[in-house]
Amino acid sequence: MKIKAIKAVAALSASFVLLTSVGANGAFAKSTTQATSSKKVTLNVFQFKAEIAKDFEAMAKDYHKAYPNVTVKVTTVGGGADYGAALKAEFAKGKGPDIFNNGGFQEAVTWKDKLEDLSKEPWVKNLYKGTEKPMTMNGKLYGMPMNTEGYGFIYNKDLFKKAGITTLPKSISELEAASKKLKAKGITAFSVGYAEWWILGIHLLNIPFAQQSNPDQFIKDVNSGKVKISDNKKFKEWVKLLDLTVKYGNKNPLTTDYNKQVTQFAKGEAAMMQQGNWTQTTIDGIKKNMKIGVLPMPINNDKAAMDKLPVGVPNNWVVNKNSANKAEAKKFLNWMVTSKTGQKYIVEKFKFIPALKTIKGTNLGPIADDIQKYSAAGKTLTWNWFKFPDGATNDFGASIQKYIAKQSSSTQMLKEFDATWKSKYKK
Structure with missing residues (x-):
């Protein structure tokens, strides 16, 4: 999680992590995303998880194959680098990326004026209970949980x-x-x-x-x-x-x-x-x-x-509300968690414990297995650094x-x- 690391929720209950082992009806959901852009669009994604960098770039290429008018450019700042400082530098250059990461809680408050409201996105109803808390402000959801993690x-x-x-x-x-x-x-x-x-x-x-x-x-x-x-x-x-x-x-x-x-x-x-x-x-x-x-x-x-x-939501995908491409950015995030291709990357390549009921989370490795056992038994601690x-x-x-x-x-x-x-x- 690394920060990569990284990022948390007191309400991570036994129920929602346990359910990731079986998914919703054990099946992949079909993507409801449709490409509507008639012009060439480049989505800039600025993310911190160095562990998934190559696989995320491969996923972005697969998205381009499905939607040729959209090119997803991925920039990864992690592996010990200060993602927060790098993100601030990106915005200081101009408009900032279309999609980036936010840890929620105090960090969400800090960045609120840059965050698009995602409350009405189709994947919201499929979130495990508690995973929405870090990015919820005044009853609105401003981020999509990346996954759940433990350490x-x-x-x-x-x-x-x-x-x-x-x-x-x-x-x-x-x-x-x-x-x-x-x-x-x-x-x-x-x-x-x-x-x-x-x-x-x-x-x-x-x-x-x-x-x-x-x-x-x-x-x-x-x-x-x-x-x-x-x-x-x-x-x-x-x-x-x-x-x-x-x-x-x-x-x-x-x-x-x-x-x-x-x-x-x-x-x-x-x-x-x-x-x-x-x-x-x-x-x-x-x-x-x-x-x-x-x-x-x-x-x-x-x-x-x-x-x-300690088990929590390490980070969230957020959309820059000032982006000219925010509609396409939301479509890409929806595709990532609803298409068969995106879901396979999340589980098989990223080895993420899913934050959505519609993604089947199995064969994630012995570390995730132990984390899910602790979560199922209710033996978890909260992640608190986003509140600092x-x-x-x-x-x-x-x-x-x-x-x-x-x-x-x-x-x-x-x-x-x-x-x-x-x-x-x-x-």
Whole structure:
């Protein structure tokens, strides 16, 4: 998900993710899209998921074959690059892309004046309940959920077996014990890509927010100044998890980027990595049929509370309301989720867990399988970073990197989180 990463919904219930395994009547819907443009049109799509870049471009070519008057030009900015900054730069050049990505919640509010109302699009009625929340403002829907995703510690079952780990760790103490067993066998426990700010400032830091008794209320209280991150117990516990991954992780974590992190894991050079189902295609490209699963990311020893995975809507497709081609842009998005061709790309090539009931989501790989099992059991945590002040995640990531480099203490790092929030938050 990477940001790629990336992006969330408290109401992701057991029902809607479980249903993706069977689809609606187990069949592909037929496209209702009809090409009406009599002139040549170029749709500019600006998207962040580097994992799907080549396949998305291939899908765009297939769309052009079906509708020769429409050329879909795809630009991908991901893989560690700052998509948000790049998107702002695109709009600064002129009119901006026709289709782009938006994470919803606070990010939707930030970009609202650029977003087309999609409430009346034909696919809306087929969304799983809860997936519409990030992009709903004042009763109107401004984005189409890209998919649903989950993340945690992806683990190598063969390396766990080699280390004699027979019980999967569900608490911080058990995770440390497992890490020690791996080290005793000469196995690096974690492949950590801490050169990437988003791995730290988005996914990892989401854990203590998601573990609050009421994450939304906690964020409101931080906004109002009623509470401080630096005073919160869950964040102090979270530091122990961060320390654990560094202690038992690969050397030079601050120079290890996303690609190196995933490659190390896929080659069996580490037993675990903090990532999600978006890495499945990359792993498959390095090692086919790898025996892997997903573990929770515990910060204390309350097993019931810790045995959960963060699951949410990573991002949304949105249409630039000021685009001269917005009608064609909406047709393309509709084709992507209703045509047999588009649906096959979503499931078979992108390996997405669908956000629509009409798309059959099976054979997505072992990572998605575990995520769907956790979701079916109702053992999920919310994704909260889209509710943060604009730009805060980048600064959070930088503060964590500073701490890992031993240039600040844990107390100073948490206080920096407070300072970042206060400076970025706009009432």
